Amino acid sequence: MxxxxxxxxxxxxxxxxxxxxxxxxxxxxxxEKEIALVIGEPWEDMRQRSSASIDPAIPGRAWFGMPGSDARLRFIDPQYGFVTPQARFFTVMFDDEMIDGVRMSPQIEPLLLDDTLKVVLDLQEQWHKGGWTPNRAKDFPSFADTPAWRSRLRDVNKGGKAYWLAGDKYQILLVVNRFRYSKRPMEERYLITLGIHKSRGVR
Structure with a gap:
């Protein structure tokens, strides 16, 4: 040869x-599985649209469901839509078979600070481009990759939170805290919590 x-x-x-x-x-x-929804729609519409499995809602009850696997959230409002990374903790609330809110951690495990900021800043960029606006920004400014923010997040007694509004339709609470991760106890790890609900006064 x-x-x-x-x-x-x-x-x-x-x-x-x-x-x-x-x-x-x-x-x-x-x-990769996803839950695709918009708050206020019928629960069954979300189930039929999503690639991740989730149990039916309970008629006449206010409760929550969880996907049967890791899944990302695809928030499908035509103006205010966004997509999260895959999540392991992911709850969707319902009230009488209508979607009432979402509470999740958009991560598979607690993250290092650089990775945490990457996720948080990407979400904020999506919200900004989609027309969401910071709320209560004087007391709760949006997250940024600055020495001051890094110092605050490293403080186990502080952490950070920010509020965002989508007009008069939806509101978001974004929280980041230091988290002791038993699998990697010597590393600084962080937990992101994302809560999405209707804005006050929205029916």
Missing amino acids: SWMQRIGGRRGSLVLVVATIAAWMTIELQS
Whole structure:
């Protein structure tokens, strides 16, 4: 076998490996489950639209459901929509089979500070582009990657929170706190909590 044939064979093997990895990544992305909803819609509409499984609502009750797997939230309001990362803690509240709110941590596990800020700033950027506006910003300014914010988040007694409004339709509370993660006790890890509800006065 000539050296050119050998090189050609190696290139062919490399192409095959790259193609296999690309196909695997595509399958993995497609397999990510999501809950697609908008607050105020019928629970069953969300169930039919979402790729993640979630149990039916209980008629006449105010309670909550949780996806049967890790899932991202796709908030599908035509103006104020956004998408979160995959979440392990994810609850959707209902009242008489109508979606009443969402409470979740948009992460699979507690994150390092750099990764926490990346998630939080991406969410805020989506909200900003979608027309959400900061609320109570004088007392609760939006998160930023600054030395002051990093110092505050590292303080176990402080953490941070920010409020956002989507006109008179929805409100968001975004909270970040230091979290002791038993699997990595020597690392600084953080928990993000996201709460979404109707704005006051919205029916």
